[in-house]
Amino acid sequence: MxxxxxxxxxxxxxxxxxxEELTYYLDWINDIKDEKSQSTAMLARRKMGKTAIMERLFNITFYKNDGVIPFYYEVRENKIWLVDFCIDFCLTFVYQYIAFKSRKHEYLGPFEKGNLTRAKQTAVKEGLEYVVELINGVEDAVQNERDGILWEIVREAPKIMAFRQDEFIVQMIDEFQFINGMVCLDKNLEKPVKNLAGGYLSTAESKIAPLLVSGSWVGWLMKELNSLLPARFRYKFLRNMPEDEAVEMLYKYSRFFNVPVTEETAYLLTGLAEGSPFYISAVMRSNCPGKDLTTTGGLIRTLEFETLDDEGTIKSSWLEYVSSAFPQINDRNAKNIVLHLSKHRDRELTRQELIEELNLDMTDGELEKKLKALVKADIINQGGSNFRYRGVNDNIFDKVFRGVYEEEIREFDAKVIKKEYSEEFEKLKKKYYSLLGKLNYQKGYFAEYLLLDQLRLHARRNNELLKSITRYLPEGFDFCNYSRVWKYDSSPGYAGRISIDIFARARSAGDYSIIGEVKSRDVRKFSKEEAAEFEKKYTQVKKLEDIEYAVGFVFSRSGFTKEAEEYCREKGIACSEDERWLGPGK
Ligand SMILES: Nc1ncnc2c1ncn2[C@@H]1O[C@H](COP(=O)(O)OP(=O)(O)O)[C@@H](O)[C@H]1O
Ligand SMILES: [Mg+2]
Known part of the structure; x- marks a missing residue:
């Protein structure tokens, strides 16, 4: 792709x-052609991967070239003058549109800021004269200082373009809430426009150019959408990744950034990060001095660094967020309240309880206002009713917050954090070993990744051993050097959505590549039906990747049924259940 x-x-x-998300949104984008898709808001705290998803949706939609034109715009968290904002919005749309129509990627790169004339020339050059009309309208509004009209023209541009050209456009607007609050009426950036987003009232109903907006300030965005754009958006919350995806991501980062992990530390980190892509990426890429993620102690040190050190990406990223939220609420009490809720994260507290337990010297109304602001900023959660509140359920954020503010408010010993990480890891370790125990394993909970490492790092050296524990390899087969060893991409949008556990491409064409499947947590034996299914995928991948010599390989911890064994022998699919495949060997 x-x-x-x-x-x-x-x-x-x-x-x-x-x-799950890509499948959902790709279907949603595809349904635009039937005018079935309703504008949608993707909601999640910052760093959950919203931008990553939107940019990927853009690329897949662009590449598919299948009747829907993608438009992606990120509203930045900086104050900007309305006129500059409108021109930037317009030019981004125009260049993405021209890129799609002309199939020329270069128009997606940085463009000359503010240069409407250049954009017109480009449109003409690509035979898209009708785009010039739109830009003329914008130019005219700018020259005559008709700011109200200007925003209307650029906001409606995608919809009108779709209508006039009989096309469909998906409008993805990242961090939508900043449209209200960051765009200013004056050049001095002192008067933010209060209700710019409200203009979308009718635009958001468009079925030929619906909106997919995102927002990191969940409380804020929902409030704006509810009051300014009632019933225009469907809400979709973006959650943490499921375990299998989080593990895949962790191993991918481990390989890519050359940061080794063990199965145990991989399990601990995925467990602690609770599937947050940001925490996993931040720890894997951490600048912690002497970083070593192959031991529990090393992992704890890295987490401590990320949580408590000013150079930690996790800490600095959260602080940035909290400090832009706190000015309105910033006093000891607000911090105290957040700390107190954090401490009792497992339950909801009423306003009355907060007043009593914290000895707060304020009225219920004042407290309510403060709490509302904190909910809006997504620093605490609203509880089950209007007067109940709860801390954000995220154990790393909790530690960052306490590390910074507990120190400021009361005595704080940083050692506590280390102790807490250790305790959480002890719990996770127990779980890990009991899972392995249930399966009667020593290791191999993430068997496919251990196997990938085996092929990538040790297979050649272990050639004789691996050959001796694997049946039905072709005559004269040897393990070799592989130029690429990975799970065959399983994200939607690629070659027909095939997913294969192992794909190892031989470095030299005369050697055998390996296309394999790993079954490790299944207690059933590998069946003939599964073998036939695998054979099909194997053939597809071999063809797609244009490979001459390849071996199909199935690793099944619980072995093979007699029929499957027979089938594999006949078809020449290599089989093994031997645990020695999972270790580096000698
Ligand atoms: N699907 C993903 N695969 C790999 N890494 C991801 C993924 N989603 C998020 N990340 C990591 O998390 C970071 C934050 O993601 P981002 O899309 O910027 O979040 P958001 O837009 O919600 O603030 C990214 O820079 C990346 O390192
Ligand atoms: Mg983002």
């Missing part, structure tokens, strides 16, 4: 999983 728009995540292959 081509990645036309440069994704902020970095190398495209780092993007992992989000299968």
């Amino acid at each position: 081509d990645y036309a728009l440069k994704e902020r995540i970095g190398k495209p292959e780092l993007f992992t999983g989000r299968k």
Whole structure:
């Protein structure tokens, strides 16, 4: 696939999983052609992967070129003059539109800021004269200082373009809440426009150019949408990743950034991060001095660094967030309240309880206002009723917050954090070993990744051993050097959505590549039906990847049924259940 728009995540292959979300939104985008899709808001705290998903949706939609034109715009968290904002919005749309129509990626790169004339020339050059009309309208409004009309023109541009050209457009607007609050009426940036988003009242109803907006300030965005754009948006919450995707991501980062982990530390980190892609990426890429993620102690040190040190990405990212939220609420009491709720994260507290337990010298009304602001900023949660509140259910945020503010408010010993991490890891370790115990394993909870490491790092050296514990390898087969060893991409939007546990491409064409399947948590034996299913995928991948010599390989911890064994022998599919596949060997 081509990645036309440069994704902020970095190398495209780092993007992992989000299968459910991508499938949902790709169907939603596809349904635009039947005018069935309703404008939607993707809600989640910052760093949950909203931008990653939107940029990926852009690229897939662009690449598919199947009747829906993607438009992506991020509203930044900086004050900007309305006129500059409108021109930037317009030019972003125009260049993305031209790129799609002309199939030229280069128009997606940075463009000359504010240069409407250049954009017109480009449109003409690509034979899209009708785009010029839109830009003329914008230019005219700018020159005549008709700011109200200006916003209307650019806001409606995608919808009108879709209507006139009989096309469909998906409008993705990232961090939508900043439209209200960051865009200012005056050049001095002193008067934010209160209700710019409200203009979307009718635009958001469009079925030919519906909106997919996102917001990190969940409370804020929901409040704005509810009051300004009632019933225009469907809410979809973006959650943490499921365990399998989080693990896949962790191993991918481990390989990509060359940061080794063990199965145990991988299990601990995925467990503690609770599937947050940001926490996993931050720990894997941490600048912690002497970082070593192959031991529990090393992992704790890195987490401590990320939580307590000013250079920690997790800490600085949360602080940035909290400090832009606190000015309105910033006093000891607000921090105290958040700390107190954090401490009792497992239950809801009423306002009355807060007043009593914290000895607060304020009225119920004043407290309510303060709490409302904190909920709006997504620092605490509203409880089951209007007067109940709860801390944010995220154990790393909790520690960052306490690390910073507990120190300021009362005595605080940083050692507490270390102790808490250790205790949480003890719990997770118990769980890990009991899971393994249930399966009668020593290791291999994430068997596919251990196998991938085996092939990538040790297979050649262990050639004789691995051959001796694997049946039905072709005559003269040897394990070799592989240029690429990975799970065959399972994210939607790629080659027909095939997912294969192992894909190891031989470095030299004369050697055998390996296409394999791993079954490790299944207590059933591998069946003939599964073998036939695998054979099909194997053939597809071999063809797609244009590989001449390949071996199909099934690793099944619980073995094979007699029929499956027979089938594999006949078809030449290599089989093994031997645990030695999972270790580096000697
Ligand atoms: N699907 C994913 N695969 C790999 N890494 C991801 C994924 N989603 C998020 N990340 C990591 O988390 C970070 C934050 O994601 P981002 O999309 O910027 O979050 P948001 O837009 O919600 O604030 C990214 O820079 C990346 O390192
Ligand atoms: Mg973002």
